[in-house]
Amino acid sequence: MLRVVDLSVSYMLNTSIATPKVIEGMSFEIPKGGYCSVVGPSGCGKTTLLLCIAGLVQPAAGKIELDGMSAATVREGHRIGLVFQKPVFFEWKTVLANVALAAEISGKEGATNQASRYLMEFHSDGFASAFPHELSGGMLSRAALARALVHEPDYLLLDEAFNHLDEALRDTINLDIQNLWLSRKPTVVAVTHSISEAILMSDSVLVMSRKPSRILQSFEVPFERPRFTSLRADQRFTALAEEIRATLGYAYREAGDALN
């Protein structure tokens, strides 16, 4: 279970004036093996939230517990897989070696075999021996997913990793993620801009406010698994999307002039 209690995060500034809060008094819970998406106005600290959960950013106040442990402990135990907004690859290693590196770091036996298996899982085994610059953004995004999962983490954190891909490709990749999630059940926190993607993938959708951000509202997504893209035509889907969109719109209007 992922518990975020009263979390506050500030930007570190080299001045004595009060540091602006990015996140203030944020609380939510995600059950173990749950799939949760986070939407919110741009620049509201969604990435910061993920980095906190990954133990890469220290909160100013409040706490984050992953199965009762601190974020840093979980990270050091190689239990976190993070797909960054702009996944970076080492150009001097093949795609396979890039993925295998993640497995090696986590002390996995047979890192290369594990890496090939996960590349296959995301239909990217065909370019395992290519170098990163030889691949398109879509192919590298798949490889980035394989890399974030190759060490079989308990937590998968996705930071708008597919924003730059076209919708059809995103759907394909998302369905692959769903398959993997259904079989291995890591706890997923996915930051996204797409409300329809959030609903399609998640058990619950959290809507964040503008800075200093907190959770405005949490939406349960009731649909059966596995889900398919045709779900978007369902009336309950569109109704839920409209509800979330309205909340997000409120988040944009709320205190809009008090910022920046």
Add this chain to the structure above:
Amino acid sequence: MRSTKLWDTALPSAYLIVLLLFVELAVRITRTPEYLLPAPSFVVQEIVQKFPVFLPHLVVTMTEALLGFVGGNVLAILFGFLFSQWRSIRQGFYPLIVGFQAVPIVAIAPFVIIWFGPGLAGKAFMAALICYFPATVIATNGFSRVNRDALAFMMSLGASRWRIFWSLQFPSAIPAIVSALQVSATLCTVGAVVAELSGASEGVGYLIIRASYEFRTVTLFAILAITSVATFALFKTVQLLGNRYGRRFTFSYAAPTE
């Protein structure tokens, strides 16, 4: 603009030939005495005739220079590594190294001869010393300039400090190390020759001293030319190896970056 491999070599060569022809002509027209400025054709003649005499001395100097090149750079890389791993060492020591660059290293040559005697060791030490300071500064920059995204990625996986060093920091420093080697490739001969000028019984520096005592300007130019060619060859070799093996240590992004 044409830019082919052949053109890149041909054009500077053509300029060099024109320049030499100009000097040749100027010397002949003004009837400049040979001891002041020998015509390039005389220098070429001198090189051809005396090459068997020059060669063993050139070998001695290049050996000293290469030993210094290796020693100075190994030390530079080691210090770059130390500075990148322990902030307190860097904070205390790095400014000194930057400062030491202001010391005219060539002026140390007489001491070096006193410390090491007139043999190979002193010359190699001098060559190492002259390479060491700039190479350390360049290598240290290389070790410290690590791609932040790659670092965040390694940390998100819970990578240990040594894993981050070997898998990320060291490879990232390789392009800088290649630059350090290129700079050193031209400096190391300077170090060796300067040390020889302060006292030697063989080597290019020794030849220069002897030729200058005898006012044989043409010999001086001939020695200068062959030493330059040897140094240039070393530089080019380092550059080619660097381009061949050092260029791939960069990063690719899955998403467009602004």
